[in-house]
Amino acid sequence: MSEEQKWLSEDEQRAWRALMAVVVLLPGALDTQLQRDSHLSNFEYGVLAMLSEAPDRTLRMSQLATLNDSSLSRLSHVARRLEERGSIIRRQCADDRRANIATLTDEGYALVKEAAPGHVARVRELIFDRLSPKQIGELEQIGDAIRSNLDPEKRMPTYVT
Amino acid sequence: MSEEQKWLSEDEQRAWRALMAVVVLLPGALDTQLQRDSHLSNFEYGVLAMLSEAPDRTLRMSQLATLNDSSLSRLSHVARRLEERGSIIRRQCADDRRANIATLTDEGYALVKEAAPGHVARVRELIFDRLSPKQIGELEQIGDAIRSNLDPEKRMPTYVT
DNA sequence: CGGAATTACTTGAAGCGTCAAGTTACTCGG
DNA sequence: CCGAGTAACTTGACGCTTCAAGTAATTCCG
Numbered sequence: 393m394s395e396e397q398k399w400l401s402e403d404e405q406r407a408w409r410a411l412m413a414v415v416v417l418l419p420g421a422l423d424t425q426l427q428r429d430s431h432l433s434n435f436e437y438g439v440l441a442m443l444s445e446a447p448d449r450t451l452r453m454s455q456l457a458t459l460n461d462s463s464l465s466r467l468s469h470v471a472r473r474l475e476e477r478g479s480i481i482r483r484q485c486a487d488d489r490r491a492n493i494a495t496l497t498d499e500g501y502a503l504v505k506e507a508a509p510g511h512v513a514r515v516r517e518l519i520f521d522r523l524s525p526k527q528i529g530e531l532e533q534i535g536d537a538i539r540s541n542l543d544p545e546k547r548m549p550t551y552v553t
Numbered sequence: 554m555s556e557e558q559k560w561l562s563e564d565e566q567r568a569w570r571a572l573m574a575v576v577v578l579l580p581g582a583l584d585t586q587l588q589r590d591s592h593l594s595n596f597e598y599g600v601l602a603m604l605s606e607a608p609d610r611t612l613r614m615s616q617l618a619t620l621n622d623s624s625l626s627r628l629s630h631v632a633r634r635l636e637e638r639g640s641i642i643r644r645q646c647a648d649d650r651r652a653n654i655a656t657l658t659d660e661g662y663a664l665v666k667e668a669a670p671g672h673v674a675r676v677r678e679l680i681f682d683r684l685s686p687k688q689i690g691e692l693e694q695i696g697d698a699i700r701s702n703l704d705p706e707k708r709m710p711t712y713v714t
Numbered sequence: 715c716g717g718a719a720t721t722a723c724t725t726g727a728a729g730c731g732t733c734a735a736g737t738t739a740c741t742c743g744g
Numbered sequence: 745c746c747g748a749g750t751a752a753c754t755t756g757a758c759g760c761t762t763c764a765a766g767t768a769a770t771t772c773c774g
Binding site: 614615628629646649650651653 | 751755
Binding site for chain 1: 582701702
């Protein structure tokens with residue numbers, strides 16, 4: 393891959409590589425910590441955390457999927473496993489009987505509650521410890537700029553630590 | 554998830570969410586374009602691109618794995634598929650017969666050569682079009698800072714578009 | 715009102731990644 | 745020079761994600 397029409401400039405290449413390194417390595421690093429300490433994947437954590445903040449610790453499957461940028465199918469499989477482990481329960485929604493609602497059990501709440509501090513500590517360690525306040529602001533700006541290209545409808549709003 | 558010991562500040566939260574949105578959405582967006590236009594995953598593209606830049610379009614499996622931040626096992630599976638499709642060939646290394654070397658075939662070279670412009674265009678569109686030169690510099694700085702936490706040995710050097 | 719389209723999921727199969735062996739080839743100390 | 749240790753993979757099984765289909769409930773509209 394060398395001489396193409398609109399290749400990236402040197403500066404862009406360096407930025408691109410740095411970004412890709414983060415994109416590739418960060419999910420693994422987060423999963424490792426969560427898996428080791430709480431036997432949860434990052435995605436499962438996201439699902440449980442989202443429920444823990446919802447009214448009655450309950451959300452529709454479709455909302456939960458959207459909030460975690462997940463397909464319904466993916467969520468459905470994960471929800472089954474989480475239900476088997478006793479972290480959530482699902483039942484038909486009364487208003488609209490096509491819909492299912494997922495509720496965090498007390499066990500599930502305890503689990504996520506216990507997992508949170510370690511997870512946040514890891515995030516802090518990996519991301520924020522070596523960034524200046526100025527850089528944190530810049531990161532937000534840049535991240536939002538990229539995100540608006542990736543997710544024009546702002547579907548993925550409240551990713552919770 | 555609310556009142557923990559060392560929670561993130563407001564600023565940190567916003568930066569964190571923006572970053573996570575990018576980390577979650579970007580790989581999918583890149584895969585979609587590559588898959589649609591060239592029937593390649595981002596990872597496969599990386600493998601082929603790396604080979605296309607190597608002397609004799611040839612690298613040891615272990616080097617190729619390191620360059621793409623992959624386990625040997627993952628690379629081995631992917632290499633088998635790429636070999637079945639005729640994009641690469643593998644053979645025993647003469648110097649060290651434990652080692653295998655992978656070589657890009659002409660078909661493989663044509664494939665990656667054809668895939669590159671569209672991929673780069675997509676990268677430009679998603680990342681750089683809405684970033685100022687100043688932000689591109691900041692992104693590199695921030696990315697490198699995070700990366701140095703994630704990958705202390707700087708194993709992942711030459712991620713190629 | 716009643717059939718067609720749509721919505722909200724669930725399910726099963728297929729593909730990819732990881733993890734734990736297994737194989738073969740070096741290498742190094744005695 | 746030979747046996748233990750290590751290195752460079754490959755393989756198989758398992759788990760998770762995706763994709764295509766299926767089901768059931770709701771809505772739309774003629």
